[in-house]
Amino acid sequence: MLITGLIFLSTLMLAQNVLNDTVYELSQVRITSSRLNNFSTGLKIHKFDSLTLDLNKDLSLAGLISTQTPIYIKSYGQGSLATISFRGTSATHTGIYWNGVRLNPPNIEVEDLSLIPSSFFNSVGILHGGSGSLFGSGNIGGSIHLRNEPDFRKDKKFNICVSAGSFQNYSASAGYEFSDGKWWSGTRLIYHNAKNNFPYTNLEDKIEKRQNAALLQYGIMQDIYRLIKNRHLFGASFWYQFTDRQIPGSLTEKQGDATQKDESVRALVKWKKFQKKGYLTAKAAFLHNDLHYFNPDTITVLMIENKIKTNTLTGEVLINHKLNGRFILNGGVNYRYDKCETIAYKEDAVRNTIGINASVLYLLPPINWKADINLRQELYNNSWVPFTPSFGAEGKIWKFVSGKINISRNFRAPTFNELYWYPLGDKNLKPETSWNEEASLIFRLDKNPDKFTSDFIITGYNSVIDNYILWLPVTADMWMPKNIQKVWARGIEIEENAKFKVQNVNCKISFAYTYSRSTNREKTGENDQSYNKQLIYVPEHSFSGQATFVFRGFVFSYLQSFTGERYVTRDYSEFLPAYNTGDLQFSKTVDIKKKNIKVQFEIHNIWDEEYQAIQNFPMPGRYFRFLINFIL
Amino acid sequence: MENTYRLYILIFIAIILSGCKKNDEPPENQIQINITNGVIIVNEGLYPTGSGTLSLYNRLSGETNHKIYQQANNGKLLGNIVQSVNVIRNKVFIIVNNADKIEVAESTTMKAIAAIKSIPYPRYVLEIDSFKAYVTCWDNTVKVIDTESYDIIKSIPVGTGPEKLLKTGNKVFVLNLGGFDIDSTITVINPESDEVIETIQVFPKPTGITTDKNNHIWVLCSGKGWNGIHLPDDSEGHLICFNPADYSILHDIDFPSKTEHPVNLVAGKDRDNLYYYYTGGLYRFNIDSINISTEPFIKRNMYYGLGFDRVDDLIYISDPVDYMQEGWVLRYTETGTAVDSFKVGIIPQEFYFLPKE
Numbered sequence: 001m002l003i004t005g006l007i008f009l010s011t012l013m014l015a016q017n018v019l020n021d022t023v024y025e026l027s028q029v030r031i032t033s034s035r036l037n038n039f040s041t042g043l044k045i046h047k048f049d050s051l052t053l054d055l056n057k058d059l060s061l062a063g064l065i066s067t068q069t070p071i072y073i074k075s076y077g078q079g080s081l082a083t084i085s086f087r088g089t090s091a092t093h094t095g096i097y098w099n100g101v102r103l104n105p106p107n108i109e110v111e112d113l114s115l116i117p118s119s120f121f122n123s124v125g126i127l128h129g130g131s132g133s134l135f136g137s138g139n140i141g142g143s144i145h146l147r148n149e150p151d152f153r154k155d156k157k158f159n160i161c162v163s164a165g166s167f168q169n170y171s172a173s174a175g176y177e178f179s180d181g182k183w184w185s186g187t188r189l190i191y192h193n194a195k196n197n198f199p200y201t202n203l204e205d206k207i208e209k210r211q212n213a214a215l216l217q218y219g220i221m222q223d224i225y226r227l228i229k230n231r232h233l234f235g236a237s238f239w240y241q242f243t244d245r246q247i248p249g250s251l252t253e254k255q256g257d258a259t260q261k262d263e264s265v266r267a268l269v270k271w272k273k274f275q276k277k278g279y280l281t282a283k284a285a286f287l288h289n290d291l292h293y294f295n296p297d298t299i300t301v302l303m304i305e306n307k308i309k310t311n312t313l314t315g316e317v318l319i320n321h322k323l324n325g326r327f328i329l330n331g332g333v334n335y336r337y338d339k340c341e342t343i344a345y346k347e348d349a350v351r352n353t354i355g356i357n358a359s360v361l362y363l364l365p366p367i368n369w370k371a372d373i374n375l376r377q378e379l380y381n382n383s384w385v386p387f388t389p390s391f392g393a394e395g396k397i398w399k400f401v402s403g404k405i406n407i408s409r410n411f412r413a414p415t416f417n418e419l420y421w422y423p424l425g426d427k428n429l430k431p432e433t434s435w436n437e438e439a440s441l442i443f444r445l446d447k448n449p450d451k452f453t454s455d456f457i458i459t460g461y462n463s464v465i466d467n468y469i470l471w472l473p474v475t476a477d478m479w480m481p482k483n484i485q486k487v488w489a490r491g492i493e494i495e496e497n498a499k500f501k502v503q504n505v506n507c508k509i510s511f512a513y514t515y516s517r518s519t520n521r522e523k524t525g526e527n528d529q530s531y532n533k534q535l536i537y538v539p540e541h542s543f544s545g546q547a548t549f550v551f552r553g554f555v556f557s558y559l560q561s562f563t564g565e566r567y568v569t570r571d572y573s574e575f576l577p578a579y580n581t582g583d584l585q586f587s588k589t590v591d592i593k594k595k596n597i598k599v600q601f602e603i604h605n606i607w608d609e610e611y612q613a614i615q616n617f618p619m620p621g622r623y624f625r626f627l628i629n630f631i632l
Numbered sequence: 633m634e635n636t637y638r639l640y641i642l643i644f645i646a647i648i649l650s651g652c653k654k655n656d657e658p659p660e661n662q663i664q665i666n667i668t669n670g671v672i673i674v675n676e677g678l679y680p681t682g683s684g685t686l687s688l689y690n691r692l693s694g695e696t697n698h699k700i701y702q703q704a705n706n707g708k709l710l711g712n713i714v715q716s717v718n719v720i721r722n723k724v725f726i727i728v729n730n731a732d733k734i735e736v737a738e739s740t741t742m743k744a745i746a747a748i749k750s751i752p753y754p755r756y757v758l759e760i761d762s763f764k765a766y767v768t769c770w771d772n773t774v775k776v777i778d779t780e781s782y783d784i785i786k787s788i789p790v791g792t793g794p795e796k797l798l799k800t801g802n803k804v805f806v807l808n809l810g811g812f813d814i815d816s817t818i819t820v821i822n823p824e825s826d827e828v829i830e831t832i833q834v835f836p837k838p839t840g841i842t843t844d845k846n847n848h849i850w851v852l853c854s855g856k857g858w859n860g861i862h863l864p865d866d867s868e869g870h871l872i873c874f875n876p877a878d879y880s881i882l883h884d885i886d887f888p889s890k891t892e893h894p895v896n897l898v899a900g901k902d903r904d905n906l907y908y909y910y911t912g913g914l915y916r917f918n919i920d921s922i923n924i925s926t927e928p929f930i931k932r933n934m935y936y937g938l939g940f941d942r943v944d945d946l947i948y949i950s951d952p953v954d955y956m957q958e959g960w961v962l963r964y965t966e967t968g969t970a971v972d973s974f975k976v977g978i979i980p981q982e983f984y985f986l987p988k989e
Contacts, residue, residue: 203683203709252683252712254732423861473955474860525934527953527960536956568678569978571957615681616709 038320039330039359041372042392042406044128044440044459044493051508051548053124055557055585055600058163058171058627061124061144062113067559067583069126070493070514070542072566073113075613077248078167078196078620079215082114086141087128087461088489088518088538092412093140095131099147099237099268101285102135105310106338106351107416109138115243115262117190119161119173120221121146128493129461130436132410133374133390136355140410140434140465141489150184150225150235151177158632165602165625167210168195184225192217200618201610203251210618212246212257232273239266247293250616258295264288278321278328287312308342330359340416345425349416354379368402369395386411386433397441404440404459409433418469418481429469430483436463454498462490464521472524484524487535491516506550513543520570530570537614539564541578553589558582568615579611587627596631667700667724667739671941671948672984673961675977676713684714684728685977686742689961691944691988696974701726701735704742710735716982720759720779727754727767734767736782748782751775758797758804760823766804768794770811774804774819776826786826790819798841798849799823800876805849807838814856820879832879835870840897844919845904848873848882852897852908855887859911862891869894871908871917871924885917885924896938900966901945909935914949914964929968939983946971950980 048068056064062082066073074091075082083091091110096103104111118124125145132139157177164170171192178185196213219241226234247258268285291308318332336353355378363370371393378385390408397403414429438461446453468485497510518535534540541564548557560582567575587600601624608622670688677684688697697703701710711731718725719739726735734748734757753770760766760776764785767775770793776786793811797804804823808815818838820830835853842850850873857866868890873883887894892911899906906917913928914935930949936959937950951960959980963971 203711205706205708250681250712252677252709253680253730423858423863473952478858478860479955480860524954527934527951529957530954568682569957570954573958573978574678574682615678616683616712617681 038328039134039361039372039374040127040131040392041361041370042394042404042440043131043438044404044457046126046128046495048124050122051550051555053118053122055548055555055587057119057161057173058625059118060114061116061118061146064118064124065113065126065144067561068544068546070512070544070561071126072537072539072542072563073613074537075114075619076617077210077213078198079194079213079245080114080248080617081112083110084113084141084144085538087463088491088516088535089141089465089487090535092138092415093142093465095135095139095143097135097143097145098239098266099270099285100135100145100283100316101266101268101287101314102138103266103287104138105289105308105340106312107308107310107340107342107349109412109415112262115217115241116146117173117192117217117219119175119190120188120219120239121148122186123147123149128459129406129438130390130408130410130434130463132388133357133376133408134359136353136376136378136388137385137411137413137431140412140432140436140463148186148221148223148237150179150186150223150227150233152179152181152184152225152227154181155179159629160632161627161629163625163627166623167198167620168193169625170194182227184223184227186221186223188221190217190219196620198618198620198623200251200620210248211255213248215243215245217241217243230274232271235268235270235272237266237268240264248617250614251618252616256295256297258293258297260294261290261292263290275321277323278319280320281318282316283318284315285313287314306342306344308340308344310338310340312339313337326363328361328363330357330361332357338416340420344422345416345420346422347420349420350381351416352381364395367395369393374408380413385413385431400444402442402444404442405438407435407437409435410463412469414469414481421481424478424480426481429481430467432465432467432469432483434463434465437461450501452498452500454496457493457495459493459495460491461493464488470524484522486521487518488521489516489518491518504551508548508550509546511543511545513541515541528570529572533570533572534567536568536570537566539566539578553591555585555587555589557585559585563611563613574615576612576615579609580607581609581611582606596629598627598629598631600627600629601625602627667719667742667986668989670986672700672717672724672986673950673976673980674714674717674937674982674984675959676715676979676981677710678956678978680712680730682978683709683711684979685710686714686717686726687976687980689974689976694972696976698977700742701737701744704737705744708744715754716756717984718757718759718765719984719986720757720765721762723779725757725765727757729753729755729770734777746782748777748784751777751784755795756797758799760799760804766797766806766821766823768797768806770794774806774821788821788826788828790821790828791815791817791831794819795839796841798843800843800847800849803829803876805841805876807841807851809837809839816853818851830879832874834872836867837893839895840908842897842899842906843903844873844899844906845902846919847876848919849876850897850899850906850919852894854893854895855890857891857893859891859893866890869910871897871906873919885922887924888926898938898940898947900940900947901942905966907938907940907947909938914938914947930964932962936979937981937983939985941983941985943985943988948983950976950983952979952981955979 072085084094086094096111127143160174162172173190176187194215197209202208221239223237243262265288270283273280289310293306314336316334320330334355338351340349357376359374361372374390376388388409392406394404412432419425440459443456465487467483468487470485471479473479492515495512499508518538523531543562546559562580564578584603589598673687675685685699688700711728713729715727715729722739724737736746755768757767774788791808792815793809794806795809797806804821806819808817816836818832822829836856837854839854840852853870855867855869869887871885894910897908913932914930916929934951936952939948947964949962962973
C-alpha cells in the first residue's frame with residue numbers, strides 16, 4: 001500500500017517534468033486496422049511493446065500477463081492450467097481472440113493461457129472492460145487480442161532461440177519472416193519439453209520434488225499475406241499445436257498419474273479491400289480442439305477417461321466507411337457454428353450464432369474528442385440473446401490531460417457444460433448480463449520525447465453482473481449450474497509508464513496497481529454467509545512494477561509483482577496469503593558479421609517466495625533460465 | 633527536473649526491498665486438545681484443493697473448537713476429503729479418502745502418531761476386536777488392519793463401493809453403496825475368519841444401517857438416481873428390516889417417489905424410532921408402523937450429515953450451506969424441538985460421539 005502511495009506521489013511530481021524517448025517504438029507498416037483499435041473508444045487498452053515481447057518470448061501468455069500486468073492468473077503450477085481473472089470476474093468473462101476470432105472453447109469458455117506461446121505473436125493487446133458490443137458473449141472482464149501484423153518492408157529475418165532452465169526445462173523456437181513488398185510470410189515454430197520437478201514442502205513439512213508435472217509441447221504458426229496494388233490484402237494463417245501434459249494433483253490429494261493431451265488446429269483466411277473512404281473485410285476461420293484426459297487410476301470410477309472434441313466454423317463480413325470526415329460507420333454480420341462432442345453430454349451440443357453489429361464513430365477534431373456508439377445483436381440457435389449497446393468517448397481535457405469514458409451492456413451465454421452436462425446441465429439457463437461503466441484520466445508528458453515520456457493512467461470501473469451462473473448443490477452429491485448470483489465488481493486501476501534517458505542508458509519504468517472489489521449480492525440460503533463478501537480467488541490488491549535499462553546491447557530488467565490475499569471459501573473462512581515475486585532478466589546482444597547473437601539469463605522468483613495461486617498447488621521457488629538467440 | 637529518474641530509481645529500490653522482506657510467521661501456539669466428553673464433527677473440506685478438518689464440540693462448556701488436528705500438530709493439514717473418524721483403543725483413526733490414507737492420532741491430545749498410507753480410497757473404519765479393524769475401501773474391498781502395527785493384514789473382496797459397516801453378534805454387515813456406480817448388496821463377513829459368509833441382495837444404493845431394540849437390522853436403500861434430477865431409470869427407495877441370524881426380510885417399506893431418494897439412517901434413544909433424510913427435511917419412522925410418514929418431522933432445505941448422541945439424546949443435523957463455506961450443526965431433541973446450532977468447518981458430514989466420563 002505504501003508503494004502505491006509512492007507512485008501516486010511520484011506522478012504528481014512528474015507532472016512538472018518533461019523528458020522523452022522513443023527507442024522502443026517499432027516503426028512498422030501497419031495496414032491492419034480493426035474494431036479493437038477504432039471502435040473501442042473510452043476503453044482502456046494495454047499493448048505490450050516489442051521489447052517486452054522479445055524479452056519474454058520463452059513465456060506462455062499466462063507467464064507474460066502474470067509478470068507484466070497486475071491481472072490475476074490462477075495457475076495450478078509450472079506448465080499446468082492457468083486461467084485469467086480480470087477485473088474481479090471469472091475466466092469465462094474474458095475472451096481470447098486470435099485475429100479477431102474467439103478461441104475460448106464453447107464447452108467451458110475458459111482458455112488455458114499456459115498453452116499459448118507468447119512468441120507466436122508480434123502483437124498482444126489487452127482490452128480492459130466490457131466489449132460485448134464489439135465481440136459478443138463473454139467479454140465482461142476484458143478481452144485479449146493476439147495477432148501477427150504483416151510488415152511489407154523488403155526484409156528477411158530468421159531467428160533461432162534455444163533455452164535451458166531449472167527443473168529440466170528445455171525449449172527451442174524458430175521464426176522466419178520474409179517480405180518482398182508484395183508478399184509477407186511469417187513462420188514460427190516452438191518446441192518445449194519440461195519436467196517441472198521443482199522442490200516444494202509437502203503436508204508433512206518435508207521437501208519433496210513435484211511429480212507428474214512434465215510437459216511436452218510443439219507447434220507451428222504460419223501467416224502469409226499478399227498485398228495487391230495497395231488495394232487488396234489477402235491473408236491466411238494456420239496454427240497447429242500439440243501439448244502432452246501430466247496433471248499433478250493438489251498437496252492434499254494422493255499423487256496420481258493423470259495426463260492430458262491437447263491438440264488444436266486453427267486456420268483463418270481473410271481479405272481486406274481498401275477503398276477511398278474506408279475498407280471492406282471478409283474473414284473465415286476454422287477451429288478444432290481435441291482434449292484427451294486420462295487417469296490410469298483404476299479405482300476412481302469418476303472420469304477415468306474423458307475425450308472432448310470441439311469444432312468451430314466462423315465467418316464475418318465488415319464494412320467501414322468514412323462520411324464527410326466527421327463520421328466513420330462500421331457495420332457487419334457474422335456467423336459462428338460451434339459443436340462439442342463428449343461422453344459427458346447425452347447429445348452433441350451445437351450452437352449456431354448469427355450476429356449483426358453497427359457502429360458509428362464521431363470525430364470532433366476542434367476539441368480533440370471522439371465518441372462512438374456500438375450496437376450488437378446476436379441470435380443463438382434462433383433465440384435472442386441480450387442486445388448489447390455501448391457508448392464511449394475520449395479526448396483531450398486540458399493540456400497534457402485526457403479522459404475516457406465508456407458505458408456498455410454485456411452478456412455471457414451459458415457454456416455447453418452448463419447447458420448439456422448430463423444429467424446436471426440445464427438447457428433453460430439464461431445468459432448472464434451486465435452493465436459496465438468506466439472512466440479514465442490520462443496524464444501524458446511527452447514534450448521532449450527524446451529525453452522523457454510519462455503516461456499516468458487512472459481508471460475507475462463499475463459493473464453489475466446479473467443472473468451470474470454458479471454451480472450449487474441441489475443435494476449432497478449433485479451440483480447444478482444456476483442463475484443464482486448477482487455480482488458487483490468495481491475497482492481502480494492505476495498505471496504509470498515512464499521512459500527516459502540517463503546519459504546513454506535508456507530506461508523504462510512502469511508500475512501498475514489494481515484495486516478490485518467483487519462482491520456477491522445474493523443469498524443462497526438461510527445460513528449463507530457470503531452476502532456482500534468478495535468472490536473467491538479475486539485479489540483485492542495486486543501490483544506489478546518493472547524497470548528496464550538498455551545500454552549498448554545490454555538489457556537489464558527487473559519485475560516485481562504482488563498479489564494480495566485471496567479467499568478460497570465464500571464466507572472468508574479460508575484464504576491464501578499474499579505473495580510477492582521478483583524476476584530478473586539480463587541479456588546482451590553481440591554483433592558478429594552482421595549477425596546478432598543474444599544471450600539472456602533469467603532468475604525467476606528471485607526472493608524464493610513460497611506461494612500458491614490455487615490452494616494447495618505449490619509454485620516453484622527461485623529458478624533460472626538461460627537462452628541463446630541467433631538472429632540471422 | 634532533470635533528476636526525476638532518481639526518484640524512479642528510489643521507487644524501484646523500494647520495490648525490491650519490499651520483495652525481499654521475508655515474513656517470519658510466529659510459531660503457532662500449541663493448544664491442548666481434550667476430546668473427552670466431546671463430539672467430533674468431521675468436515676470434508678473444499679474439493680479438490682482443500683483439506684478436511686475436525687471440529688470439537690464440548691458438551692459441558694458448549695464451546696466449539698475448530699481445526700483441532702491442525703492445532704495439535706503445528707498446523708499440519710489432514711488432506712483432501714476427511715470422510716470419517718473412529719476412536720479405537722484410545723486412538724483416533726481419521727479417514728482421508730482422496731489422499732488414500734488414514735491418519736492416526738492420540739485420542740486425548742489429537743497428536744499425530746502414525747499414518748496408514750496407500751490404502752485405496754478408504755471410507756469407514758470399524759473396530760472388530762482388540763487387534764484389528766475393518767476399513768471399507770473403494771477398490772471394492774474391506775481391508776483388515778492391525779490396530780497396533782497399522783499393517784494391512786488382509787484384503788476381503790466385497791461389492792462395489794463399500795461404505796458403512798456394522799458389527800452385531802458375530803457378523804459384520806457391509807453396505808455396498810456403489811461408489812459412483814450402482815450396487816444393491818450387503819456383504820456379510822465373519823470377523824473371526826475374515827471370510828465373506830453371505831451376500832444379501834437388497835435394493836439399489838444401501839446408504840444407512842442400524843439396529844433396533846429387537847436387535848433386528850434396518851437398512852435404508854436410496855434407490856437408483858440422484859435427488860433433484862429426474863431420470864427415466866430412477867427407482868424408489870426402500871426401508872428394510874431383516875433378521876441378522878437368517879437374513880429373512882421382516883419389513884420392506886417402499887418410498888412413494890422414484891425421483892426423491894432417502895439418505896442416512898440413525899436410531900433414536902430407545903431404538904424404536906429411526907431418522908433419515910428425505911424430501912424436505914428429516915423424517916421419523918417408528919419401527920412398529922407400517923407406512924413411512926409423508927411429512928417431515930423437522931423441515932429443512934439443506935442437510936447433509938446425521939447423527940444421534942446417546943449421551944444427551946439429541947439429534948445432530950449438519951448444514952453444508954453451499955459447500956464453499958463453513959457449515960453448521962443444528963441440534964434437536966427427539967420431540968423435534970430445536971436446541972441450538974453452531975458453526976463448524978467446511979462441509980460437515982459425520983459425527984463421532986465420545987462417551988461421557
